[in-house]
Amino acid sequence: MVVKKQKQTKQSINRQELEARILRSAEIVFAEKGYNGSSMEAIAAVAKISKQNLIYYFSNKELLYKRVLKEMLDIWIEKLSFLEKDGDTPEQVIRRYVHEKMQLSRLYPNGSKVFAHEIISGAPMLKDYLVSHLKPQFERDVKLVKSWISKGLIADIDAEHLFFTIWAATQTYADFSLQMEVLLVKTSLDEDDFERAESAVTEFVMRALGAKKIN
Amino acid sequence: MVVKKQKQTKQSINRQELEARILRSAEIVFAEKGYNGSSMEAIAAVAKISKQNLIYYFSNKELLYKRVLKEMLDIWIEKLSFLEKDGDTPEQVIRRYVHEKMQLSRLYPNGSKVFAHEIISGAPMLKDYLVSHLKPQFERDVKLVKSWISKGLIADIDAEHLFFTIWAATQTYADFSLQMEVLLVKTSLDEDDFERAESAVTEFVMRALGAKKIN
DNA sequence: GTTATTGCTGACCGAAAAGACAAGTTCAAA
DNA sequence: TTTGAACTTGTCTTTTCGGTCAGCAATAAC
Structure with missing residues (x-):
């Protein structure tokens, strides 16, 4: 598989780290509450970002869940x-x-x-x-x-x-x-x-x- | 344990049957959706009664869940x-x-x-x-x-x-x-x-x- | 038959939550 | 330093859901 070489800027590094942190946070919340019981707000809180920012990274809940x-x-x-x-x-x-x-x-x-x-x-x-x-x-x-x-x-x-x-x-x-x-x-x-x-x-x-x- | 002898009226028989049907219905919905994902409305629909009537029999969701x-x-x-x-x-x-x-x-x-x-x-x-x-x-x-x-x-x-x-x-x-x-x-x-x-x-x-x- | 109890329903309310949107902020490339 | 892209947040709308309440209907007790 060809992987596009991406320049490592401060932003792109932050992005990767934050995405990973979000996924770990989502995993925790989904594990405890299931899909329906988990709110984007709760996941955002665990990841220590705002709900809106979470939605910026994962545009909706279903998509985030599937990624996890x-x-x-x-x-x-x-x-x-x-x-x-x-x-x-x-x-x-x-x-x-x-x-x-x-x-x-x-x-x-x-x-x-x-x-x-x-x-x-x-x-x-x-x-x-x-x-x-x-x-x-x-x-x-x-x-x-x-x-x-x-x-x-x-x-x-x-x-x-x-x-x-x-x-x-x-x-x-x-x-x-x-x-x-x-x-x-x-x-x-x-x-x-x-x-x-x-x-x-x-x-x-x-x-x-x-x-x-x-x- | 002493069980109070209850007169068996048409109503009380219906009540028992309906309660049992509700519990079976709730079990089905809770099994599929978990506690948070299950709505009283959905349970009522499976039991083929109105949501309000469901609430009449089991006054809230937590109580119903615990019974199940x-x-x-x-x-x-x-x-x-x-x-x-x-x-x-x-x-x-x-x-x-x-x-x-x-x-x-x-x-x-x-x-x-x-x-x-x-x-x-x-x-x-x-x-x-x-x-x-x-x-x-x-x-x-x-x-x-x-x-x-x-x-x-x-x-x-x-x-x-x-x-x-x-x-x-x-x-x-x-x-x-x-x-x-x-x-x-x-x-x-x-x-x-x-x-x-x-x-x-x-x-x-x-x-x-x-x-x-x-x- | 009349009254009291039990069963049931429609209309409504407040809270929570998903997501849209616009506005502002930070950062990197030219 | 400017410009555009990436990032972040506050506000608002819409929907869903648990639960209340007042009143109507059916049944049981007398």
């Missing part, structure tokens, strides 16, 4: 490519997959929540993207898992539902973190919690694959 | 008591637990979604309920699982995170059903899908517990 969603999804698609490196065993591939997904829950909890709100709501703004981007990757990954099964490398499990379970089990640490905080009596999930979570989920998945040795 | 949430949670708490019946093995208890949870996802997808929206949003109206009702049950259930571990009845797994994983893996079939429909190229998840899902999840959990035989 798309940023999250692009990161996911990128990080979760289920590629086999040479010499990797299925176990290694899946282990890395779970690790990456868990990282994403930890690093981008707000984006994850925005996505969750959107899917639960019937994905009015996202369905096309799911079909065009997520589905091909899903189908490729399922095919790979099935080939492992037919080669006898892993147990004969339900490949599609394996993915659903991995996604659910990892994403829950972003979306439902509040429930866990209440149950574990913590104000927020810390690094240790995520480590425990990751090793619990990893072990869970490894056993599902029929791995002989766990550690 | 509470109904769902009461059902969950009731169905998901992790009680050992005499002679049950841990495997049987957990198998039944997964089965019940899966049933709830199938039978009450809308209530589940309302709950999910609420938790993701930081549970502004639910935190107290979680602490007072869900937490004690969780702690009791975790204790039981840990006792099984110490008796060597099941593998040495992380009890807390086992629950988180089971909840996530089962609830995802209600909350994220749209994503699955897209990926599996279906208009809705049918009975077969739920059966496949349940047996996949059950098998995963059973393996995690270290069960020797799967089928």
Whole structure:
């Protein structure tokens, strides 16, 4: 792809920084309030600019929302490519997959929540993207898992539902973190919690694959 | 508890029916739009009554929302008591637990979604309920699982995170059903899908517990 | 049948929010 | 230093929404 070389003026730098700050702010508000519950005013307040200025950068709410969603999804698609490196065993591939997904829950909890709100709501703004981007990757990954099964490398499990379970089990640490905080009596999930979570989920998945040795 | 005997007039019967219809309608709308995105007008439209009449039955939106949430949670708490019946093995208890949870996802997808929206949003109206009702049950259930571990009845797994994983893996079939429909190229998840899902999840959990035989 | 209670509706209000618009300010290039 | 573009803000309009209120209609109690 050709990227137009842009002169870096004081303005253009400010612009980039401010856009990024707006997107982060929007993510926070959308995660907490959903699309309808979030006002441009509230987002502007978090970004510490006026509402009118926010509208100058993102001319309307829907556009801003879609940008937030798309940023999250692009990161996911990128990080979760289920590629086999040479010499990797299925176990290694899946282990890395779970690790990456868990990282994403930890690093981008707000984006994850925005996505969750959107899917639960019937994905009015996202369905096309799911079909065009997520589905091909899903189908490729399922095919790979099935080939492992037919080669006898892993147990004969339900490949599609394996993915659903991995996604659910990892994403829950972003979306439902509040429930866990209440149950574990913590104000927020810390690094240790995520480590425990990751090793619990990893072990869970490894056993599902029929791995002989766990550690 | 003493229940006051109420005369069953034509009016009181209608009232009960209409209240129930309103609650079902509210559940549908809240599931799709979340609290903020749902208008009383929209709920009234689904229930096929006027907005004013809706307000006559439920004097404000917050109250209606809390009723919807509470109904769902009461059902969950009731169905998901992790009680050992005499002679049950841990495997049987957990198998039944997964089965019940899966049933709830199938039978009450809308209530589940309302709950999910609420938790993701930081549970502004639910935190107290979680602490007072869900937490004690969780702690009791975790204790039981840990006792099984110490008796060597099941593998040495992380009890807390086992629950988180089971909840996530089962609830995802209600909350994220749209994503699955897209990926599996279906208009809705049918009975077969739920059966496949349940047996996949059950098998995963059973393996995690270290069960020797799967089928 | 008369009265009291319950159920229901149309008209209205105030608050919040999206966005348009115009005016002013800062900055970079000539 | 001037000029035009990029940036910022205050004001205003329109729409949506939660909720009130007065009055009408149906039903139950006597």
